[in-house]
Amino acid sequence: MLEEFLRPGAVLYEDNVEGWQQAVDEAAQPLLDAGTIRPEYVDAIKESIAKPGGTYMDLGSGVALAHARPEAGVVQTSLSALHVGQPFLLADDPDHPITTMFCLAAEDANKHLSLMQALATFLSSEANQERLAKVSSSQELESVLTAVEQ
Template identity: 50%
Template sequence: MLTDYLTPSTINFAENVEGWRAAIALVAQPLLESGSITTEYVDSMTDSIAGGGTYIDLGFGIALAHSRPEDGVVRTGLSSLRVTPPVLLNDEAAHPIDQFFCLAAIDAKGHIETMQELAGLLSDDELRSELLAAQTSAEVTAVLHKIGTP
């Protein structure tokens, strides 16, 4: 399922991003462009993080930005952004992030299914390391295709 959402058009890389707010805007951009989310969804994610939402820090320099479906989800989508160098989530030194994901789920079922698959990827030490080493969308896609293969 991740390969249905994470495609060359939703996997991006950026250098010298001016802080976490810019990173959230950049990771959300493919979903905005596809019509999967509205600008209100981006605002909701940003407001949540600014209000102390460092809970989106999954560890290993990875953050999963998301909000509630009613905050502007049109259809389920997922995007990814790798930033170099890392940015500080909510400007907190304890939360350097260089891999952002943006999840937009139309309902709880889609949210849970996508989260479970993403958790499977990120909890596998080898796949997570390969993901974090990927420098192109093709390399990210290759890692995604390894999920669930022996």
């Protein structure tokens, strides 16, 4: 399911990032490179996370969803993923340690819903959550995200 939204090269692994801002930059870079988002979309994500009561999604189990409104710079619906070996704190909040960040770009409400449904289906599986937590390379992450057993 997720593989229809993931572009080649959109699945990344890093041992460590300097913080949530770098995680957003790294997670968004494949979408920038593919031309599915514009730089202002990344800025909108960061602004949303940084403001008090920011609109970001900590999905639990160390997973976060970085996104902004489509009009902020989405060109085409797409998804990327970054997994890190050492957790970073979303919005610098110790209550939100994150190891996997998805960057979601949806061009409209319908695409948004189908992408969110695919992601929710994937993350609702405890087996997928366990496999995701053990990832140690971009190849492993891609294998977990595109496994048929979702």
